[in-house]
Amino acid sequence: MESTKLNRRDWLKSGLLSIGGLAIAPHMSFGETPRVFPNTDKYGDFLYSPFFKEHVTNKPFAEPKALLAKLNANENPHGPSPKALEAFKDSAVKGNRYAWRELFDLMEKIAEKEGVAAENIMMGPGSSDLLEKTGMVLFLDGGNVVSADPSYMSLIRVAEATGASWKRVPLKNDWSHDLDGMEKAIDADTKLVYICNPNNPTGTITDGKKLEDFCSRVSDKVPVFIDEAYLDFMPNDVQKSMVSLINKGKNVIIARTFSKIHGMAGLRVGYVVAQKEMLDKLQKITRGGMGITYPSIYAASASMDDTAFLEKSKKLNTESREHVYASLDAMGMDYVKSYTSFVLFPIELEGKAFLKMMTEQGVGVRSFEIHGKNYCRVSMGTMEEMKIFSKALKKVIV
Structure with a gap:
């Protein structure tokens, strides 16, 4: 074991063991995070812990250009300045x-x-x-x-x-x-x-x-x-x-x-x-x-x-988030109050099926299972994108 640790350290110091050598790979759904390959369950979903997993569709998400609203990576649609x-x-x-x-x-x-x-x-x-x-x-x-x-x-x-x-x-x-x-x-x-x-x-x-x-x-x-x-x-x-x-x-x-x-x-x-x-x-x-x-x-x-841009970016993010809250309220759905550029909310549909149905509507989102309950995480886009998301969600959950 000691030899293994020393070899690992030597490789890192020599530059031979890079992030790539640690098996980092892009998330197949074009998320914001490169990840070490996680364990998967029998359904092919990513298992992060006994309490937390991410639903993954059988096929990679559509490329961004194929989506009407790419809301799966916590990207700021208003930037750069x-x-x-x-x-x-x-x-x-x-x-x-x-x-x-x-x-x-x-x-x-x-x-x-x-x-x-x-x-x-x-x-x-x-x-x-x-x-x-x-x-x-x-x-x-x-x-x-x-x-x-x-x-x-x-x-x-x-x-x-x-x-x-x-x-x-x-x-x-x-x-x-x-x-x-x-x-x-x-x-x-x-x-x-x-x-x-x-x-x-x-x-x-x-x-x-x-x-x-x-x-x-x-x-x-x-x-x-x-x-x-x-x-x-x-x-x-x-x-x-x-x-x-x-x-x-x-x-x-x-x-x-x-x-x-x-x-x-x-x-x-x-x-x-x-x-x-x-x-x-x-x-x-x-x-x-x-x-x-x-x-x-x-x-x-x-x-x-560019403080004016930063203030505008924050304001527009807040407006998109409030739109999501209002849309979920109108559909009788709960959500977790967010202080970020995304909103997490519970869904009744199975995660893979939900992702597939949303993608078919041209909307990219993420889906997790937390403590046995399914959730959607939607990133904040432009107001136009959020309206597309709300319309698609309403179709999917009906």
């Missing part, structure tokens, strides 16, 4: 150059926004890349990761593929994280606690003050990774980042992305904020920022300055 597009276009001519100086400039800009030092920032091509790198590096010698179930699976799947075990703690009845249960689950082999807030696929939040107290206390024992990909969609009165804990010396890692509110999912820019010692540990094996293109760096910087 016009200023970001202009910056991308203007800088593309220098795409023959490496962009290290420009990347450092972006890191300085992000650090100023977050109120930390630039040495606390590590860049990556999207936040999922950084989640996965953390999962690889921290679990070279095994150990376990504690997280909620269900939650975003990117870090968990890579950690398991690297050699970790997953200690899953079911969400509470209100869909918030069971922080007490998670703290009790920590043992001598725990290498990381992972929290997605707002959570995916539920769209729910855990109280900011309670989470801050938890992170402050628990990070003295084990690193805590807080994934804040959807933070910018939250109302200002409940929006609370854990970045403030960095200047208090706490061993936390906070992930942010340009894929959501900035509408740059295809341009691939994200970052984590962490203590320098943690980032040094990650970058001994993997290089932060190496996968970001020259024009994407300029686009990200320009998007940060």
Whole structure:
């Protein structure tokens, strides 16, 4: 066993074991997350845990161009910002150059926004890349990761593929994280606690003050990774980042992305904020920022300055979400109140059949089984797309 661990570490350090070597593959339904191949049940659905699985159709989803409303990947239909597009276009001519100086400039800009030092920032091509790198590096010698179930699976799947075990703690009845249960689950082999807030696929939040107290206390024992990909969609009165804990010396890692509110999912820019010692540990094996293109760096910087676009993006997302609520109310259907760019709601139909029927209507969505009950997760598109979704859903559930 010890020889296996050493070989794994040597392969990673030599660059021979990449994300591809860990059997990462695109999700067949064109989702937002590359994943390690999960276990499947006898129906071919993806089994994430005894409580949580994803329904998968027998055939891959239609390509985006074949869908009237592509609402299965939590993409922002309103972006990128016009200023970001202009910056991308203007800088593309220098795409023959490496962009290290420009990347450092972006890191300085992000650090100023977050109120930390630039040495606390590590860049990556999207936040999922950084989640996965953390999962690889921290679990070279095994150990376990504690997280909620269900939650975003990117870090968990890579950690398991690297050699970790997953200690899953079911969400509470209100869909918030069971922080007490998670703290009790920590043992001598725990290498990381992972929290997605707002959570995916539920769209729910855990109280900011309670989470801050938890992170402050628990990070003295084990690193805590807080994934804040959807933070910018939250109302200002409940929006609370854990970045403030960095200047208090706490061993936390906070992930942010340009894929959501900035509408740059295809341009691939994200970052984590962490203590320098943690980032040094990650970058001994993997290089932060190496996968970001020259024009994407300029686009990200320009998007940060386009506050009017960011505010409009949030407003339009909220309007689409309210439309979904109203449509579900009119159909007599329940839903989980969301603080993100997607809504989860229970369905009576079997998941595969539901996906097939929605796809036949030209609408791409996702379907999960959580604690034995079927759910649909619909991403927020344009208002036109949401109206197409509502019309299709009404036909399917009748």
